[in-house]
Amino acid sequence: GAGGDQLLMADDGFAQLCSMVNDPDVGVRTQACSLLGSLRGMSSRSLLQAFNKDWGRKAKAGDPPASIGATSDSKPEGDTDVVALDVNLMERGTTAAFVYGLEDEFFEVRTAAIDSVCELSLRDDLD
Numbered sequence: 001g002a003g004g005d006q007l008l009m010a011d012d013g014f015a016q017l018c019s020m021v022n023d024p025d026v027g028v029r030t031q032a033c034s035l036l037g038s039l040r041g042m043s044s045r046s047l048l049q050a051f052n053k054d055w056g057r058k059a060k061a062g063d064p065p066a067s068i069g070a071t072s073d074s075k076p077e078g079d080t081d082v083v084a085l086d087v088n089l090m091e092r093g094t095t096a097a098f099v100y101g102l103e104d105e106f107f108e109v110r111t112a113a114i115d116s117v118c119e120l121s122l123r124d125d126l127d
Helices: 002-020 026-036 044-049 089-094 097-102 107-121
Strands: none
Touching (some): 002 026, 002 044, 002 097, 026 097
8 A cells, every 4th residue: 555655665765874874985974874863754673673783683582693694504604595584685774774873983973873863762753
């Protein structure tokens, strides 16, 4: 339906902004971090993914960090079966965007990320 299409478009826009947080240009990173807090309509799942460093795995309590992205069969490193990991590539674009923004080497990027997190925390339209 139309509501699902709007959500998909908002999530896609959010993922595009999140991917720009890793841009080599500090101005692009700053602007991307600034805009992350102003975008409306993205899913809670996409938003939470922007705070999560572990993409492509369903975490279980007690899992060692080394098991992230591991598969049961022995494949050479880099030959991970993406289908087996149940990965949504759009989510991968959002992964840890806020973390990277908050850890950026430039003050203006970190400040923009903090402002966006604060803006998001004040909103009441998130489910």
